[in-house]
Each structure stands twice: as structure tokens, then as C-alpha cells.
Amino acid sequence: MITYEIDEIGGRAIPLADGRRPLQQILECLAIPDLAPMDLAAFFQGLIDDKIFRDAASDSKVEFPPNYEARLKRQLVYFSGLAPAGQTARDLQHRLLRSRVLIVGAGGGGSHMAVQLAGVGVGNLTIADHDRVEIGNLGRQIFYADHIGELKVEVLRSVIGKISPETSVTTHVERLTREAGWINKILPNVDLVINCADYPSMDETSRWLFDACYPLRIPLIPAGGYNGHMTSVPPTLIPGRSTCWHCYERTTAKKVSPFGELRLAEMKSGVFLPATVAMAALQMPEIIRVLTGCEQPRFINCRGEFDINACALRIENVPPTPGCGTCEGTA
Missing domain, CATH: 3.40.50.720 (NAD(P)-binding Rossmann-like Domain)
Structure with missing residues (x-):
């Protein structure tokens, strides 16, 4: 069994990740000065990689060619901090693909x-x-x-x-x-x-x-x-x-x-x-x-x-x- 130590910021962020809020909205709810979107995205990506969380954006109908998403996995983490409200990293990546x-x-x-x-x-x-x-x-x-x-x-x-x-x-x-x-x-x-x-x-x-x-x-x-x-x-x-x-x-x-x-x-x-x-x-x-x-x-x-x-x-x-x-x- 894997044991995780979650700090105060992580403890506040996890309940907000309910599959309905984009990353930017979670960031606004936390209202923590100097907390970068990329840092929050990396935190959640770690939980996704360990299969503790599931990325709700992966349920999107946006489809990529074989191996495309795997090659750009870390870029998608970066894009999750750029995506405007109501959009996902996959949406941005799909625009680049088109x-x-x-x-x-x-x-x-x-x-x-x-x-x-x-x-x-x-x-x-x-x-x-x-x-x-x-x-x-x-x-x-x-x-x-x-x-x-x-x-x-x-x-x-x-x-x-x-x-x-x-x-x-x-x-x-x-x-x-x-x-x-x-x-x-x-x-x-x-x-x-x-x-x-x-x-x-x-x-x-x-x-x-x-x-x-x-x-x-x-x-x-x-x-x-x-x-x-x-x-x-x-x-x-x-x-x-x-x-x-x-x-x-x-x-x-x-x-x-x-x-x-x-x-x-x-x-x-x-x-x-x-x-x-x-x-x-x-x-x-x-x-x-x-x-x-x-x-x-x-x-x-x-x-x-x-x-x-x-x-x-x-x-x-x-x-x-x-x-x-x-x-x-x-x-």
C-alpha cells in the first residue's frame, strides 16, 4: 500500500477537484498568492499517474492520433495551466493539431x-x-x-x-x-x-x-x-x-x-x-x-x-x- 503525505495546500485542493472545475477555477478558489498554475497541474498529474485520480478531461470527445497524446503528455500538463475557464488542455492541443x-x-x-x-x-x-x-x-x-x-x-x-x-x-x-x-x-x-x-x-x-x-x-x-x-x-x-x-x-x-x-x-x-x-x-x-x-x-x-x-x-x-x-x- 502506498502512503501519501499531503500538505495543507494539497489538502485544500483535492476536495475542489470534483471533475467539474477547470484548473484555473481551482486556483481561484484556493486564493493562495504565488501558487503557479503549473505547480498545481503537476501536483494533480502525480495523483493521476499513480491512479489515485482520473483526469476528467480524458473523457473529452477530442481524439488524437495513436501515440500523439503519449508523446505530448507533459506538454498537456503545462497546457492545463494555460487553458481558459471552460476549456481543457486537450482543447488547446487539438487546436494545434488542426x-x-x-x-x-x-x-x-x-x-x-x-x-x-x-x-x-x-x-x-x-x-x-x-x-x-x-x-x-x-x-x-x-x-x-x-x-x-x-x-x-x-x-x-x-x-x-x-x-x-x-x-x-x-x-x-x-x-x-x-x-x-x-x-x-x-x-x-x-x-x-x-x-x-x-x-x-x-x-x-x-x-x-x-x-x-x-x-x-x-x-x-x-x-x-x-x-x-x-x-x-x-x-x-x-x-x-x-x-x-x-x-x-x-x-x-x-x-x-x-x-x-x-x-x-x-x-x-x-x-x-x-x-x-x-x-x-x-x-x-x-x-x-x-x-x-x-x-x-x-x-x-x-x-x-x-x-x-x-x-x-x-x-x-x-x-x-x-x-x-x-x-x-x-x-
Whole structure:
């Protein structure tokens, strides 16, 4: 027989877990300062693992492919602390499984984001890039020496298939240009676009993609850039809810920051693997917020600058410009 020692918080929490209250409501009933949803979720998950409790959310009609739920078991514990009232972790995960995401650019940022999106269980990825793997890519991208010479998008399709067999991957061997007609054929079938294309510059490609996404009301997350130990995170662009790319450019053009060098140096700026990974890590939670609706996106109407050497994140507001026809009516 297993004997458990339950502390005061656990003793108060257990009677509230009656199968009708979501985790957030139990947390509110406890009214204990500094008690994190994740800690409470981990407590109940331990009881579920030991078959003392049964997860009422497992009775949900939401069904997952074989092994999908087992692979993401600990993520579901994390999501139980994010799920809004009346929703479950399985609901959030199911939205990711149904999501359709387009990644433009499969280099430093794009390769990391593609693998991470598959890792968190996004069900449908479209990846567009025309490049082949070169030896200079191996220091900061998700490729290996035996991939040299292969198309980046096809390598990522293979890698993702081994990480997340449930993720459907569609590839396009294309370069993004202002006149690229292929992008307009893809957009009606996606829920979110992530721009990781940095040629001729991240500013140019984000402008082109925003102008294509906006009429279709498709959210766009520009992946930002990195220069040495510095990483930039542009605003999340959601038509009708956020500033537009043009307002962002007008605002940042008047300011001087370490990221000014990114525009001037183009492809010659210094790069550092931790900065690439940091950029992807900063934006993955934002992507999950947009796809699941679990929380308000944090980078709406603001931008971030992260210095990995100083471990410092600076957030700066980027509100819609008064009189901007694109942002007009944005809350």
C-alpha cells in the first residue's frame, strides 16, 4: 500500500477537484498568492499517474492520433495551466493539431521554428525555401554534414517525420519576391504565416507578406533577426487587432538601436547560434497563443530586443499610427 503525505495546500485542493472545475477555477478558489498554475497541474498529474485520480478531461470527445497524446503528455500538463475557464488542455492541443502554419524561409530561424512547431504537435506545416544546405549552415541551423547539397525543405520534411509523424509537411522550392505568385495560392489554406526569409532583408520580405496576408485577415509573425549577441522580435501582426507592418516601419525608422545594423549589414552581419535559438524560443509561446487563443498575444503593438550576453529583454510599444488607413479601427 502506498502512503501519501499531503500538505495543507494539497489538502485544500483535492476536495475542489470534483471533475467539474477547470484548473484555473481551482486556483481561484484556493486564493493562495504565488501558487503557479503549473505547480498545481503537476501536483494533480502525480495523483493521476499513480491512479489515485482520473483526469476528467480524458473523457473529452477530442481524439488524437495513436501515440500523439503519449508523446505530448507533459506538454498537456503545462497546457492545463494555460487553458481558459471552460476549456481543457486537450482543447488547446487539438487546436494545434488542426492548425495550418506556413513558414517562409528554412534557414536559421525557419529550421528551428519548423522543428519546434512539429515538436509541440502542430498538425500541418507548409515550408517554403529554395536553398540547399551548405557547410556554413551547420553552425546555427537544424542540418547535419550529410545533408550538404540537399534541399533544406526536404531535409526538414524528413527530420519532422521522425520527430512528429502526425505532422503533415508540404514543401515548396520557391524564393519569396515581391511578385511571387505562388504565395497567393498557398495563403487561403493557412491559419498563420511565420516569416523567416531574410533576403533581400527581413523588412522587405515582411512588407511583402503583410501586404499579401492583410486582405485575407491572416496573422503574420515576422521572425525578427539577430546580429551577434542581439536578437530582435518584431510585433505580432493580426489584422483588425494590431498595428500594421507599415506603422512598425515608420516607428522604428526614426530610432537608432543595435538592430539598425541588421538592415545596413544585410547578409554580412555576424551570427551566433544562441541568438538564433533565443529568437525561436521567444516567439514559440507567441505562436501558441495565436493558434490556440489561450492568452492575448504578448507582442501585439510592441517589439522586443533581447541581449543574450546581458540576459536582458527590452519591450517597446509600437502603437498604430494615427490616420493610418490600414490600422484604422484597430482597438
